[in-house]
Amino acid sequence: MNVVPYAVAVWLLAVGVYGVVTSRHLVHLVLCLAVAQASTYVLLLAIGYRTPGRAPIFFDIPPGTPVVDPVVQALTLTDVVVEATVTAVLLALAVQAHRRFGTADPDRLGELRG
């Protein structure tokens, strides 16, 4: 059994979360979160992949051709959109935090508030 695609998803999640935990800059933190979230795309698409499968678009291939799972592709689309919105709101929050505290280092935000 080929576990490499799943291992890629686990690896992306691990490095993304590691980046979030050790981040020294809020923008870097948001981008690390995006990396961690990318693991879900890889996982979903890996679950739905079929060998040998075409894209689930029947515009130019006859019905009955083996295709990859379209349901997980639609889920991935939702996932990408939600990730983009989360990134936008978090970046706006990072701008606000930088304005209020004069720093973008997550560690120093707490010091200043205390």
Next chain:
Amino acid sequence: MSPAVRRGVALTALAGLAAALLVACLGLPDFGHPRGPYATAVIPLALDARHVTSVVAAVTFDIRGIDTLGEELILFSAAVGATVLLRSQRGEDDTRAAVERQRALAERTPAPVRRVGAALAGPVLVLGVYVVAHGQLTPGGGFQGGVVLASAFLLVYAAGHVVRLQRVRPVALVEAGEALGAGAYALVAVGGLVFAGAALENFLPYGTTGQLLSGGTIPVLNVAVGVEVCGAVALILSELLDQALLRHGAP
């Protein structure tokens, strides 16, 4: 907690998590052989019942149509939220100052950047409309096409001097587009309730599979989402750019 200790704790915890997830992955379907019954069941549904050739579009806008309504409202509220956050500490004067700085910077935009931006804006706009309009036939659709459309606006922004910025990026129009798109999707959902008895149920003629106007409500929803995504992305990016101009754009 010192950075070194934190790194140690994080590495230990993540190693454990990764090991547990890898073990869990052994129970997943073998790569290349999806087990989900819907993987094959939705295909005749999309082709024969909904007359669309892009099965992903049928899943997104029909089978999971209500989810997509929620997703679209998430995008809508996130764009509004980000805009409110970015504008909250900024007065009218600041906004005017940002516009002035844009003008001043636009004057100094290097000529090659302006030419490339101006040359690409038109084709990218057409590409965006094409991707939105063919969402039910070929890969693409409202979400993807909307982002392409928003990038056409940004190219104009980058081109700067060629077209006057205030006229091209009227924030009110972008905001209205975002709201209109979200509202149109909700209206189609209500239309299904009124004309067909269930929210988002198709109430338009299906047309001929493979034609531009086919798939009933799916192309309508694609256009609504395209307008909404274009407005939301353009709004968020222009707010972030204004922020950058206010902080660092002093001519």
